[in-house]
Every structure is written in structure tokens, then in C-alpha cells.
Amino acid sequence: MVRIARVSLVVLLAALAVFVPASPAIAGTVADYPEFPYPATTYSEPFRGQFHFSSQAGWMNDPNGLVYANGLYHFFYQHNPHSLEWDTMHWGHAASPDLVHWTQKPIALEPDVHPGTLFSGGGIVDRDNTSGLKTGPLDPIIVFTNTNGVSIYYSNDNGRSFQPYDKGRKQIEIPEESRDPKVVWDAARHQWVMVVWSDRGGRGVDLYTSPDVLHWTFASRYAADWLFECPDLVPMTLNGTQQWVLTSATSEYVVGSFDGRTFRTDRPQPKKMNQGTTFAGGTFYAAETFSNAPDGRVVQMAWQGGNRGSSWTGNATFPAELRLVDSPDGPQITRTPVAELDSLRADSRSWQNQTVSPGSNLFGGILADTYEITATFDVASATAAQFGFALHSRSDGSADRTVVYDRAAGTLYGKPLAPTNGEVTMRLLVDRGQLEVFGGDGRFSVADNVNFDSAAVSQGIRLFATGGQVRLKNAKFTRLSTSWGTAQSTLESNLAGPWHAAGGSWTDTSGGKQAQSTGDAFYLSASTAGDAVYQGDVRLDTAQAAGLTFRAADDGAGYTANVDTSGVVKLWRPGRDIATYATPIAAGSTHHLEVRTTGSRIQVLLDHGTTPVIDATDDVFASGRFGANAYHGTATVQNLNTGPGGLDAFTSGAWTARGGTWTTTPDGLRGRSPDNGFYLSDRTGTDFTYDGDVSVTNGTAAGLTFRAAADSTGYTANVDSNGLVKLWRPGRDIATYATPIIEGRTYHLTVRTTGARIQVWLDHGTAPIIDATDSTYPSGRFGVNGYAGNTLTQHLAIT
Missing domain, CATH: 2.60.120.560 (Exo-inulinase; domain 1)
Structure with a gap:
């Protein structure tokens, strides 16, 4: 790992004379996380590897937290997305179904969003939920980083976003210089094992054990002069017997045994597994193996620092499968390009x-x-x-x-x-x-x-x-052939690829897939169907219209349901406007569209309203592709999904955003706001019981809003990651209840109002945690709130 402040600058400059950033690195904010700052590329530039991974743009060095999770290989890496030089480390992220076809993803860990020093580290997939951090159907990805101690971050959405555990506080404190935690499952003893490089009077690694990856106990230390940075500890089999391989950033390794606490070897002289230039910035450095690789394979990737182009610096070696074999000089690692x-x-x-x-x-x-x-x-x-x-x-x-x-x-x-x-x-x-x-x-x-x-x-x-x-x-x-361009970087969708454009230009942005067109432009998936439920989010930037396309041919000829700044929701096909619904549609606004098709019947729902705004029949196109459309300008589409998943909420007309950006994934309603953002239904109430599940993905607070005016002025009951459940209205915190609130965890809130009395329950408790009176707002709208961060809301009910 290139670390200017903690490694001899003389040695590093001799290895790689590129440490002064070309422009200041930039740390992000929670409101714009996850960040996707990259310019568009076809990956065809001179010297850009066609089957070796390189970051879409910016500086990359060490591989970090390599895992196979929920059907994808995840390659995280040390990264400065804002310059071609080392500075202000982020964790970049790419994903692949097969170790070959990589797709750049938004930033995984970002300074100022994730506390701590985000240097190199490892990752695991907690398949058995030993940590208790799992909140949904996907196995958590848990990663470890920081310096002079270890902090933990985790993702319950397959790497789309990460939350700090315990607000990023170090779960292991190491007073000496240390970094690069790597974690492995010790199956024989049903425990996690962490190896961390540290300088306790000399080079070596500290070993820790844990039953749950959250609470760690120091086990032992292995000291060796050759052992510098980015260690990996890998169980491997030789002649039917388990061995343990300890590696260093410099490609050196020894083979030994591990008894659950102590690593030992009777061959302390290290071997080298790669004969490249094995120093920081060379051609093989800081190699790491994947956790949870299928079929028990040991797959490794390393940093090649000598590659640079007009928009990127550094690449990764092609993934290699490691095996342990006999040799005259004892056990030896072999490296072979993966069969994929x-x-x-x-x-x-x-x-x-x-x-x-x-x-x-x-x-x-x-x-x-x-x-x-x-x-x-x-x-x-x-x-x-x-x-x-x-x-x-x-x-x-x-x-x-x-x-x-x-x-x-x-x-x-x-x-x-x-x-x-x-x-x-x-x-x-x-x-x-x-x-x-x-x-x-x-x-x-x-x-x-x-x-x-x-x-x-x-x-x-x-x-x-x-x-x-x-x-x-x-x-x-x-x-x-080239391995690039087979999947979507920022467009979240359950539709099959490859996708293709029919008109206009379509590029990746932090908000999804963005179209620029002078006329009609279509972006089409490989998924086809006749009868379906299809939904997605469209944002009108400068475009006159944008929407969902379905039952379409390769050129986009089919049906489209769109929102149009002329003031309509429209269902159309080439040559005919089938139906329209008049409603204000503003430039710069985001809308959720849902289309339901049954034979010739086509229904269109707007902004989570439960009654179709269009209910029409047309039998020209019986089946075809799913996709998106933009017309005359710039528009962005996101969360294009088939199936009933989405926001599960009470009966209402169209919802309205009052601050922040609100989009819908299969998991529920996601909010993104730098301060207070509200999403309000048109349903109102006076006395009621209002229930919902809320989560602060990253940031401060998420909650239920009620008795609100159209401008969002009303009451909100929320969970606050500062350790509170709070009932508040503009200008006053009415009541609070102190309790740990963990980012990324889902909480169930229940609000009951009877006149001026307002009660709040947490997680189906038998007694209210807040029981207060306030008579400022006697009646008003129901909605949700997010404050200074990213939130998730689901299962909203009124009784």
C-alpha cells in the first residue's frame, strides 16, 4: 500500500515517482453518497487493458476486501477518483459475475462519509450472520480498514452502500503503527481470524480471533523482517492436509500451521510467488485473495502500478487460481489464470x-x-x-x-x-x-x-x-476479446443485459442512466415479456419527456408511458397517443411510474398512487423488450424493475417530494437529502395509528411524518443515529428517547394520535417510548422524512 505519511518517502519515490497529486483530492458528503464521479469511457484508450481491470478513471492501488457475495465477485481497491496520483484514499468498487467481465460501480467507502483512515483492508461474507448485522435477504459484506487499529463497515445491499459499525470507532486499538487487516474463516474452530500488519519493534503481523467479526481477542504475533504490509492468511490443502499460507505485499510467503491462536512454520525463509517488480508501484504488489470463492477456490489479484493512461493510473493482475504443491524445497504456491x-x-x-x-x-x-x-x-x-x-x-x-x-x-x-x-x-x-x-x-x-x-x-x-x-x-x-461493457455501472435493474441504445447517447451518472437526445431515444434491455408489472424512476433534467418503454422491438417501437413537461402523463406508441392524464410535471422533477399490462389492457400509475391515472386498451404490440425513453433533452432513469417489489404503502393518490430525491428500489423507498427532505402522500388524517419501517442507510435520521401541510410543515417521529428516537415539529423537539440507533439497521415505528396526545412505539414494543402532547397541528398529510443522509422506508400502513 502506498502510504506517504507512514512509509519511507525515499523508498517510495524511488519505486514510483508520482506522489504529488495533480489536483486536490475531494472527500464527499453523505447526501451525495455513493459517489460516481467518472467520465464516460469505451475502455479503448491506448494502453488500457482489455481484460485486465483498471479503474474507469482516477488512481488505483491495492486490492481491498475481495469477496464473492450474492452471485457476484466484488473487487474493492485503494482509489483516488479525483486525480491520477495517490491522495485521500477511497475504496473503489467493481463487480463481476465471472472474474473476467468487470463493471465499475460507485464508490464503496468515501472519506467524510465513512469515518477513519480508509487504507487497505480485507472483507468477508457473513453467510451465517454471525455478526447479527443482516437486515434483509442478502448476505452481509463486511470490510475492515483503518490504521493503528481496525474499524468495520458493512453492506446489506450487495455492496451498493456501506455503513460504519459503531460509527466507525476502532474495534481493535493498536498503539503501534499498523494497517491492512485481513480476515479469514477458521472452519475447524468455528471462528474468524484477523491478521494485521504492525510494527511492534519490527515487522510482523498480529493475529486476532472472533466469534462474530465484531469483538476481537488478541491471539499471537508472528514477526519476520520480510513481512511488510498487506498480509494475507490463507488456508490451503496439500496432500489432503490443511496448511496455512502467510503472504506479504512483496509477494513473499511462508507455509505453516495454525492452531487457532498461533501461526508457526518450520521453513521461515520466504519464497516469492511472482517474479515481477514486487515493490509499491511495481508490477506485482499487495496481492489479496477472494473470500468465499465458490468451490473452495483460492483466487488472487494484485496491483500493477506501472500502467497509466490519459484518465487512469494502475491496474490489477488477471485473476489467478492458487494451489499448493510439493517441491524439492517444500510446499510451493502455483499461480494459474482462472479458467473463466x-x-x-x-x-x-x-x-x-x-x-x-x-x-x-x-x-x-x-x-x-x-x-x-x-x-x-x-x-x-x-x-x-x-x-x-x-x-x-x-x-x-x-x-x-x-x-x-x-x-x-x-x-x-x-x-x-x-x-x-x-x-x-x-x-x-x-x-x-x-x-x-x-x-x-x-x-x-x-x-x-x-x-x-x-x-x-x-x-x-x-x-x-x-x-x-x-x-x-x-x-x-x-x-x-474485450471484457468491458457487459453490465450496468449505475443503473439498478433486475432486467437482463446486454442493454443497447436506440437513439441518443446514454451515459452513467450517480443518479442512474442519463440520456441526451434531440428526438426520441430508447435504452433497451434484453428482457422481454407480454404481461408484466414494470416500474421505474425518471428524472426530467432538460428533457421534455421521459418514461418507461415496454413490449418494444430492437429499435424502441412499442409502448411508452412517460411524464411530459407539457403537463401530462402519456401512454403512446409510434403514430398514436393512446391516452393522457393532465397533471403538473415540472422540469427537474423525479417521478415514479408503474405500468401493468394484461393482454390488451394497459394501466399506468404515477408516484405511488394506488389508482391508475391511465387505464386503456391497445393490442398492436403483444410482447417485447423492456427499457426506457427520453425525448428532446436530458433525462435520467433509475431502478427499472419488473415484479411487484417496490414501496408497500397505504392507499393514496400521487405522492410529492418536498426536499431531497426519492426513488424506489425493490427494497422500498430510498431518500437522499443534504438536510430535511420529505415525501408526502395526499392522504390526510386526524386521529390514527401510523406504522412503518425506516432505516438510516448513511447519515443522521429517518422517520414518519404526519398531520403535515402540503409544504411538509407538521410532526415527524424519527430514529436518529446520534442515539435517539425523536418526536419533533419545525422549531421544537417535543420529546426524545435515548437508545442506540445503528446505521443500516431497520427500525419499526408506530405513531398513535388522539387529539393533542401523540404516542410513539419502537420495534413493536408493548409500551410507548414517547407519550407527549402538542396541539399545533390537528390534521394533515402522511409521509416520510429523511435528514442529512440516505434513508430507506418500507411497509407504511394507516389504521
């Missing part, structure tokens, strides 16, 4: 039993940009002094990089590799800015950064031998 690489394979060519001589080139005529080569050479019968591949070669004989096996030195790419049974096998992954070389059945690996020239005149490959001949037993060339 097959999903990128395109055309290929193969050779068998060929002689490679000076001046010959079996690969002549092949032009390639990103590809894989595997080749096995008979070294025992060779007379060539050297042989190998010149990559991205040109007609003048030059090449961007040469991979050579030197028989006399016994080296591949300048690193020791002895033949196996008289043979040498090399496997090359060639990307635009990356080269990875593997050999010896995974015992040999080198990660490197190379600025390959992707121009057609520089895409040659030359298989060569010098000073004699070598027999090529077999070889295979395979072109590798």
Missing part, C-alpha cells in the same frame, strides 16, 4: 512438432492486439542459445517486448525456470498495457506492465530462435 478466461476466446491457431530456426517464423501473418500464447519447447534436444516470442513486432525487426528463454542461464524473461522433463512451457497473456508470463505448471509467474503499440503495423508476433534450433512440441495462439 475461456469466455474471451475468439479465433485460434495451433501447431504441433515444428522446428524453430533462425530466420523462420511460424507466427508470420498473424496480427493481434490482445491474445494468449501457450507453447511447449523441447529443451533437451535444442541447439538454440535462446528462443521465444517477439511481441507486437514490426517489419523493421523491432518489437515492444521480447519473451526469451535462455538455455545457458536457465531463465525465462530473465527469471530462473528450470526445464521439467527436458521441456519448457510458457504461457503469455498479452494485453494493451500488461504482459503476464507463466511457466512450470504455474510455479513460475511474472507480471509486467508494457505499453504495447496497438497500431496495425505493430501487431505482429515473431517466434524465433538464435544460435541454433529448437523443437516446438506444440503451440496455440488465441485472440482474446
Whole structure:
């Protein structure tokens, strides 16, 4: 981990002379979390890896908290999204279904939103809810970071947002310099184990144990001069016996045993698992393995700091599966690219039993940009002094990089590799800015950064031998396709991809997918249906209209239900306005639309109203794609989902926002506000019982509003993360009740009014926690409130 304040600046500058930020880094606010600040890219820039992950923009270094959770691999990483240099660390986030096709996601941990020093750390998936932090159907992702101690953050929405546990206070205090906590499940003893790098009079790691990942007990210390930064502790199997592998940021490792408290090894001299430049900013540093990987695989990714382009700095190595094997020098790790690489394979060519001589080139005529080569050479019968591949070669004989096996030195790419049974096998992954070389059945690996020239005149490959001949037993060339652009970064949806645009331009923003168009523009999923419930949020920026498209062809021809600033909700298809509903629609407003189709009957509901504003029939399009539409300007769509999920609430007409932004996910109503924001129904009441579930995702308070005027002036009962349940009205806190309120946890509030008497219950308690009187507002609207943060509301009922 690059840490200017805590690591020798002289050493780091020698390794990577890029530490002065080009522009000041920026910390965020709760109201705009999660942040997605990236400019649009097609990931086709020079030197941008096509199958190696790099951040969409900004600086990246160490992998952090790698987990497989709820059907996705999550790759978090040290990140400065506001500059190409190291500064003010965030945790970036990308997700993949297969370790190959990565999609950039919004910021996971953000300074000023998440307290603490957000340096490197690990993550776990709490499948058995040992922590008790689970609040919904998804397994919690829990991550660990901070310096000179450890803080905990968790997500119950599969990494979409994270909350600090105990307000980010350190759950482990370490007085000495320390960082980089990594946590692993010890199945034999049913406990969690944490390894943290610390400098207690010298380099080493501290080990802690916990039954619930929240409360930790110091167990032991393992000291070693080679052990510096970003440790990983990995249980692996060798010959049917469990071993424990302890690694360092520098790629060094030892293999030993762990008895539940103490790590021991009888081979304390470390080995290196990668022969790249293993220092901060080199080509292989701070590697970390995934927690909870399927089938018990051990999968690793590392930081390659030598790659940079016009909008990004740094990339990750291609994921490699680790295994533990016997060797003459004791247990050894092997690294092999994950099998999922097959999903990128395109055309290929193969050779068998060929002689490679000076001046010959079996690969002549092949032009390639990103590809894989595997080749096995008979070294025992060779007379060539050297042989190998010149990559991205040109007609003048030059090449961007040469991979050579030197028989006399016994080296591949300048690193020791002895033949196996008289043979040498090399496997090359060639990307635009990356080269990875593997050999010896995974015992040999080198990660490197190379600025390959992707121009057609520089895409040659030359298989060569010098000073004699070598027999090529077999070889295979395979072109590798790009891994980018297969999923959505910020558009939340349960619809299947790939998506495609039909008109206009569609880009990722923090609020969702944004369209810019002069006429009609459509963004269409691969999901199709006839009868369905389809809903989503649309925001009119400068556009005249935006809405939901359904039963559509590839070009968008189908039905669209939209909101239009001319003052209507409209159901239309090409050539006909089927039905309209007159209502004020303002520029800059966000609206929730729901469409229900049954045969030729089409109903449209607006802003959580329970009665359709349009109920029409049309039988032109029986089935087709789901998507979104924008017309004449800029508009943003979000939370495009089929199925009944959404806000479960009492009968009402259309709801209205009074401050903040309110959108609807399958989990419920999400609010986002820098101060007080309200979302009000048109239903009113005087004496009643009002129930609902509320959660402060990140920030201060969330609650139920009642007896309110159209401008939101009324009463609110809320839960406040400062440790209160509060009943208040503008200008006065009527009553409070002190109790811990944890961000991310769902609380049930019940409000009962009888004249001036107002009672509040928490979590179905048998007695009210607040019983007060106030006669300022005798009657008014029902709604919800959020204050200074992100909130979630669900299951609103009035009796």
C-alpha cells in the first residue's frame, strides 16, 4: 500500500515517482453518497487493458476486501477518483459475475462519509450472520480498514452502500503503527481470524480471533523482517492436509500451521510467488485473495502500478487460481489464470512438432492486439542459445517486448525456470498495457506492465530462435476479446443485459442512466415479456419527456408511458397517443411510474398512487423488450424493475417530494437529502395509528411524518443515529428517547394520535417510548422524512 505519511518517502519515490497529486483530492458528503464521479469511457484508450481491470478513471492501488457475495465477485481497491496520483484514499468498487467481465460501480467507502483512515483492508461474507448485522435477504459484506487499529463497515445491499459499525470507532486499538487487516474463516474452530500488519519493534503481523467479526481477542504475533504490509492468511490443502499460507505485499510467503491462536512454520525463509517488480508501484504488489470463492477456490489479484493512461493510473493482475504443491524445497504456491478466461476466446491457431530456426517464423501473418500464447519447447534436444516470442513486432525487426528463454542461464524473461522433463512451457497473456508470463505448471509467474503499440503495423508476433534450433512440441495462439461493457455501472435493474441504445447517447451518472437526445431515444434491455408489472424512476433534467418503454422491438417501437413537461402523463406508441392524464410535471422533477399490462389492457400509475391515472386498451404490440425513453433533452432513469417489489404503502393518490430525491428500489423507498427532505402522500388524517419501517442507510435520521401541510410543515417521529428516537415539529423537539440507533439497521415505528396526545412505539414494543402532547397541528398529510443522509422506508400502513 502506498502510504506517504507512514512509509519511507525515499523508498517510495524511488519505486514510483508520482506522489504529488495533480489536483486536490475531494472527500464527499453523505447526501451525495455513493459517489460516481467518472467520465464516460469505451475502455479503448491506448494502453488500457482489455481484460485486465483498471479503474474507469482516477488512481488505483491495492486490492481491498475481495469477496464473492450474492452471485457476484466484488473487487474493492485503494482509489483516488479525483486525480491520477495517490491522495485521500477511497475504496473503489467493481463487480463481476465471472472474474473476467468487470463493471465499475460507485464508490464503496468515501472519506467524510465513512469515518477513519480508509487504507487497505480485507472483507468477508457473513453467510451465517454471525455478526447479527443482516437486515434483509442478502448476505452481509463486511470490510475492515483503518490504521493503528481496525474499524468495520458493512453492506446489506450487495455492496451498493456501506455503513460504519459503531460509527466507525476502532474495534481493535493498536498503539503501534499498523494497517491492512485481513480476515479469514477458521472452519475447524468455528471462528474468524484477523491478521494485521504492525510494527511492534519490527515487522510482523498480529493475529486476532472472533466469534462474530465484531469483538476481537488478541491471539499471537508472528514477526519476520520480510513481512511488510498487506498480509494475507490463507488456508490451503496439500496432500489432503490443511496448511496455512502467510503472504506479504512483496509477494513473499511462508507455509505453516495454525492452531487457532498461533501461526508457526518450520521453513521461515520466504519464497516469492511472482517474479515481477514486487515493490509499491511495481508490477506485482499487495496481492489479496477472494473470500468465499465458490468451490473452495483460492483466487488472487494484485496491483500493477506501472500502467497509466490519459484518465487512469494502475491496474490489477488477471485473476489467478492458487494451489499448493510439493517441491524439492517444500510446499510451493502455483499461480494459474482462472479458467473463466475461456469466455474471451475468439479465433485460434495451433501447431504441433515444428522446428524453430533462425530466420523462420511460424507466427508470420498473424496480427493481434490482445491474445494468449501457450507453447511447449523441447529443451533437451535444442541447439538454440535462446528462443521465444517477439511481441507486437514490426517489419523493421523491432518489437515492444521480447519473451526469451535462455538455455545457458536457465531463465525465462530473465527469471530462473528450470526445464521439467527436458521441456519448457510458457504461457503469455498479452494485453494493451500488461504482459503476464507463466511457466512450470504455474510455479513460475511474472507480471509486467508494457505499453504495447496497438497500431496495425505493430501487431505482429515473431517466434524465433538464435544460435541454433529448437523443437516446438506444440503451440496455440488465441485472440482474446474485450471484457468491458457487459453490465450496468449505475443503473439498478433486475432486467437482463446486454442493454443497447436506440437513439441518443446514454451515459452513467450517480443518479442512474442519463440520456441526451434531440428526438426520441430508447435504452433497451434484453428482457422481454407480454404481461408484466414494470416500474421505474425518471428524472426530467432538460428533457421534455421521459418514461418507461415496454413490449418494444430492437429499435424502441412499442409502448411508452412517460411524464411530459407539457403537463401530462402519456401512454403512446409510434403514430398514436393512446391516452393522457393532465397533471403538473415540472422540469427537474423525479417521478415514479408503474405500468401493468394484461393482454390488451394497459394501466399506468404515477408516484405511488394506488389508482391508475391511465387505464386503456391497445393490442398492436403483444410482447417485447423492456427499457426506457427520453425525448428532446436530458433525462435520467433509475431502478427499472419488473415484479411487484417496490414501496408497500397505504392507499393514496400521487405522492410529492418536498426536499431531497426519492426513488424506489425493490427494497422500498430510498431518500437522499443534504438536510430535511420529505415525501408526502395526499392522504390526510386526524386521529390514527401510523406504522412503518425506516432505516438510516448513511447519515443522521429517518422517520414518519404526519398531520403535515402540503409544504411538509407538521410532526415527524424519527430514529436518529446520534442515539435517539425523536418526536419533533419545525422549531421544537417535543420529546426524545435515548437508545442506540445503528446505521443500516431497520427500525419499526408506530405513531398513535388522539387529539393533542401523540404516542410513539419502537420495534413493536408493548409500551410507548414517547407519550407527549402538542396541539399545533390537528390534521394533515402522511409521509416520510429523511435528514442529512440516505434513508430507506418500507411497509407504511394507516389504521
